Amino acid sequence: MAVSFQDYYETLGVKRDATEKEIKTAYRKLARKWHPDLHTSKKKKEAEEKFKQINEAYEVLSNSEKRSKYDRLGSNWRAGQDFEPQPDMEGVRFYTSADFDPGLKGGFSDFFESLFGGARHGPAAAARGPTRGRDMESEIELTLEEAYHGTTKTVQVSGGTSCLECSGTGVKGRNFCTRCGGTGTLSEVKTLEVKIPAGVYQGSRIRLKGQGGEGPGASEKGDLYLKVNILPHPAFAVKGSDLETEIVLTPDQAVLGDKVSVPTLDGAATVTVPAGSHKGTKLRLRGKGLPSKSGGRGDQFVRVAIDIPSFLTERERELYQQLKELKQR
Ligand SMILES: [Zn+2]
Incomplete structure (x- = not known):
């Protein structure tokens, strides 16, 4: 059955990429302008027709599912042109909230019905049980x-x-x-x-x-x-279900190894830093990460950073000096 194509964007006077808000604003403006109650008997018929078209256009463009289905028709169609619905476009039925007085609507166009199925206010819709509000x-x-x-x-x-x-x-x-x-x-x-x-x-x-x-x-x-x-955390970086944190070691701790306290989500944990740890070495705390979607928990990785002391005591300087001489020998 050929029906006459409705250009809903034209009806609301919005661009094809209009935002939800723009569509709503355009609809409100037009609905106010063409509300049949605001017109005298002479213009009432025209207003009723316009109001119907505006509501239909809004019904489609304000609903992302319907809008994307409508957009799939492309923009080659002109309002009023004969339109033959593709078989795959039919049979999807939407029953959504009725936001306005059904008495004023008087149903939707054949074009609408061929795209989206039967009218929402018919007995068929009612038989499907109550509609739910939007999520x-x-x-x-x-x-x-x-x-x-x-x-x-x-x-x-x-x-x-x-x-x-x-x-x-x-x-x-x-x-x-x-x-x-x-x-x-x-x-x-x-x-x-x-x-x-x-x-x-x-x-x-x-x-x-x-x-x-x-x-x-x-x-x-x-x-x-x-x-x-x-939110970003000062101590932990989140990588999926794994966590990453940093510990700063002094050169001697890195060279000789040490036991250090590391923060975890379950409180402080003592971690053994092996001798010869380099900058960037990652130590793994198994199962100390976040719960993962597949069950279980991710790991916490402790990344080693090394801080070179800026100030040394006299004694420390002496020892570093000896260390240096030892290597030159
Ligand atoms: Zn009100």
Whole structure:
């Protein structure tokens, strides 16, 4: 079935590489301009049509999955052109949150339906059970010790919830919604106590069930994922699940060997430095690294640095002098 191609970017008046924010801003502006309630009977029909197109364009471009699917069609298409959907483009169905009054929408175009499947508000959608709100992702910064031992953190998550007063359109009757100031979104900062389990690593995702975006009506909220970002540590460099740290030896310690105290995540450990250790020699403390994704623990490597003393006592100077003479003989 040939349908007529819709240029969603043109509808919203944004470039093809527009950011999420630009799309949202363009949508808000247009939705306010063409909200049918703001137009008198003469222009109402046109406004309704425009409003429908704007909502459809936003529905696609504000959803990364749908947008990328739409983008795969390429830019060779012009609005209104006959479009024959490819077989592989059909049959993927999305049922996402309805952010605005379904009564105003009056369904989507055939083009939309051929790409994304049936309308969201139909009985088929309802039969699939409640839709969930969007999952959200945020970052949490942890020190290496916190990640290793686990901790409880207070995090502030800012997010916007769709304004219920105006169903997210920013318009109420013939005026801007006073509740949200016409933005359609109420900003909200939540403070959450988050228990960080021991052994998380860089990039771990901690799931907070039900702390994500709101779904339509009273349906289940999405989840919030906190992605772990481990802060740089003054003593340890993190290399995957291995740790690296440095010890500074005096020349005599390096030449003769010694027992030295080295910091580890489990506290100080005594390490035997073998005689004849060079600058850059790495000593391995097996299993003293971070928990690895595959189970077990990485290792800690202790890199040897040597510090040449700047000041010597009289006696030390004498001994170095003897050492030098010994070699010249
Ligand atoms: Zn509002």
